[in-house]
Amino acid sequence: MSEIETFYDVMRRQGITRRSFMKYCSLTAAALGLGPSFVPKIAHAMETKPRTPVIWVHGLECTCCSESFIRSAHPLAKDVVLSMISLDYDDTLMAAAGHQAEAALEDTIKKYKGNYILAVEGNPPLNEDGMYCIVGGKPFVEQLRHAAKDAKAIISWGACASYGCVQAAKPNPTQATPVHKVITDKPIIKVPGCPPIAEVMTGVITYMLTFDRLPELDRQGRPAMFYSQRIHDKCYRRPHFDAGQFVEEWDDEYAKKGYCLYKMGCKGPTTYNACSTVRWNEGTSFPIQSGHGCIGCSEDGFWDQGSFYNRVTDLTQFGVESNADQVGMAAAGVVGGGIALHTAVTALKSAQKKTQTQVSESEEA
Amino acid sequence: MKVDITDETVVAPVRSRLDFYTAEPLTGDATDQDRATITRRTSVYVYEAPVRLWHWINAASIMVLCITGYLIGSPPPTMEISEATYQFVFGYIRFAHFAAAMIMTVGFFGRIYWAFVGNHHSKQMFMLPFWRRSWWAEVWHEVKWYAFLTDKPKKYVGHNPLAQIAMFIFMTAGMTFMIVTGFALYAEGLGQGSWADVIFGPVLAAVGNSQVLHQLHHLGMWAIVIFMMIHIYAAVREDIMSRQSMVSTMISGTRTFKDDKVD
Numbered sequence: 001m002s003e004i005e006t007f008y009d010v011m012r013r014q015g016i017t018r019r020s021f022m023k024y025c026s027l028t029a030a031a032l033g034l035g036p037s038f039v040p041k042i043a044h045a046m047e048t049k050p051r052t053p054v055i056w057v058h059g060l061e062c063t064c065c066s067e068s069f070i071r072s073a074h075p076l077a078k079d080v081v082l083s084m085i086s087l088d089y090d091d092t093l094m095a096a097a098g099h100q101a102e103a104a105l106e107d108t109i110k111k112y113k114g115n116y117i118l119a120v121e122g123n124p125p126l127n128e129d130g131m132y133c134i135v136g137g138k139p140f141v142e143q144l145r146h147a148a149k150d151a152k153a154i155i156s157w158g159a160c161a162s163y164g165c166v167q168a169a170k171p172n173p174t175q176a177t178p179v180h181k182v183i184t185d186k187p188i189i190k191v192p193g194c195p196p197i198a199e200v201m202t203g204v205i206t207y208m209l210t211f212d213r214l215p216e217l218d219r220q221g222r223p224a225m226f227y228s229q230r231i232h233d234k235c236y237r238r239p240h241f242d243a244g245q246f247v248e249e250w251d252d253e254y255a256k257k258g259y260c261l262y263k264m265g266c267k268g269p270t271t272y273n274a275c276s277t278v279r280w281n282e283g284t285s286f287p288i289q290s291g292h293g294c295i296g297c298s299e300d301g302f303w304d305q306g307s308f309y310n311r312v313t314d315l316t317q318f319g320v321e322s323n324a325d326q327v328g329m330a331a332a333g334v335v336g337g338g339i340a341l342h343t344a345v346t347a348l349k350s351a352q353k354k355t356q357t358q359v360s361e362s363e364e365a
Numbered sequence: 366m367k368v369d370i371t372d373e374t375v376v377a378p379v380r381s382r383l384d385f386y387t388a389e390p391l392t393g394d395a396t397d398q399d400r401a402t403i404t405r406r407t408s409v410y411v412y413e414a415p416v417r418l419w420h421w422i423n424a425a426s427i428m429v430l431c432i433t434g435y436l437i438g439s440p441p442p443t444m445e446i447s448e449a450t451y452q453f454v455f456g457y458i459r460f461a462h463f464a465a466a467m468i469m470t471v472g473f474f475g476r477i478y479w480a481f482v483g484n485h486h487s488k489q490m491f492m493l494p495f496w497r498r499s500w501w502a503e504v505w506h507e508v509k510w511y512a513f514l515t516d517k518p519k520k521y522v523g524h525n526p527l528a529q530i531a532m533f534i535f536m537t538a539g540m541t542f543m544i545v546t547g548f549a550l551y552a553e554g555l556g557q558g559s560w561a562d563v564i565f566g567p568v569l570a571a572v573g574n575s576q577v578l579h580q581l582h583h584l585g586m587w588a589i590v591i592f593m594m595i596h597i598y599a600a601v602r603e604d605i606m607s608r609q610s611m612v613s614t615m616i617s618g619t620r621t622f623k624d625d626k627v628d
Contacts, residue, residue, distance in 0.1 A: 246443050269575075325583070325587075
């Protein structure tokens, strides 16, 4: 496959100096949690390996994953990755359109059979034979199955592909289904988030290129290096959580002091992601730092966990909106009332019995 | 049915099981020895010391767990005793929750162990005689007793059948559920690769979302609160209304009977 340039070739072609390239390699090593000894390895891989062909397909989604991806903090990474993708197939980023684009897809699948990575943004709706999402005149689910058949591995970008996200929120009228439930015979890496962090996305791709294997995944199939800890575990407001110092109202003194947002419904303690360490927009900030709780966007079914501003989830199963405490207290109240009533009846009954016994005794006498 | 108590009847159960009280054998988990005992004495030793000890340790840890657990879901108002560095209010609440949970779990394992080595009654909580017809008849009788449809309760040595069902659902199954979900949540704090994660991590993966797991654990607490209310009410009421001792039995271990009528 001599026609494929290496990453290094692409970078040089775009006027990036070797010095900047080496800097990029050490930053990537740091981002992946690797030691300095890995820097030459990454550089070597970038210099010698042909770029891994990537097909990037779009199902039901909002393109926020792509938007995040192209904002990866290092411009170099952005250039590399953009070049790589525009060479193959990504209908929102590629220059070609219509039949040309579809031809490029077929071309890539044929040419790199079993060697390309399929990146899926969004998910296929299965209801009505998949008619809720049409790509190139056919249901997206067909394109997905077709492209997945000869893929080496699949990356599920974002909450949509990984878990279903908003279009799969109850009652999920289009039956939007995450990728791993449609494609079951390929290794799948879930990179959840709405969107995922840019550096996490490029980090996953770089890892796969450098080591020619999938990153270590956790039980839910997410790269362990980015999703093994909760936002809460590395949150800079954690000391206020342990102290019991919480924001009580959005405009109170405690909000100004930067106390813990737990009571405001922050989902940091239940969300696995790298926001509190990698942060967003070149490490500028992340939701909690800007004063709003985490909404748990990288968790399975996060739209169905009630309000973003409640710590204890509303349970809609009971017809009215109430949470575990309200349901529990209502049940305890009913049981308590029942107990009181039962006590009263017991007392009345035994009083009645005593009277009857006395009456019958006096009658006998 | 009237039974004459003689030396012969006392040793009778050893010879044959059912000849002794053919009419209605003493119910509620009673053994032949128990039946023999109450023909001579008015009390039976039911709850051995480890069972009683477990009961009260368990009760105390559940109280701590419910209060601290509720506070973890709905924290107390913000306190500014000092800088966050020197203040650990919520940390202590969580610590109390985890410590009580550890004690409860160890106790529960101890209680399971005792079901193997203890007396006959120590096993009653762990299984329902689901396929025994006579047991269901007793369940129905007990339902009628609580619904004021019958005047006289039966005598029981161990738990009455309704209590046994409640114990099984809320304690044996309920506590297992709380221990499993609780340790799965605890594993999140200890981190991936920790012992708790190795054992209980798959629970979180199966549920999918930690927030959902939190809610399940939270609802479990309310189930146990409701059990607690019914349990205490029933124990006190039975102590007054029934034909045997209740509350003191969990202190002394002996069940005393208020009458010597055979039932």
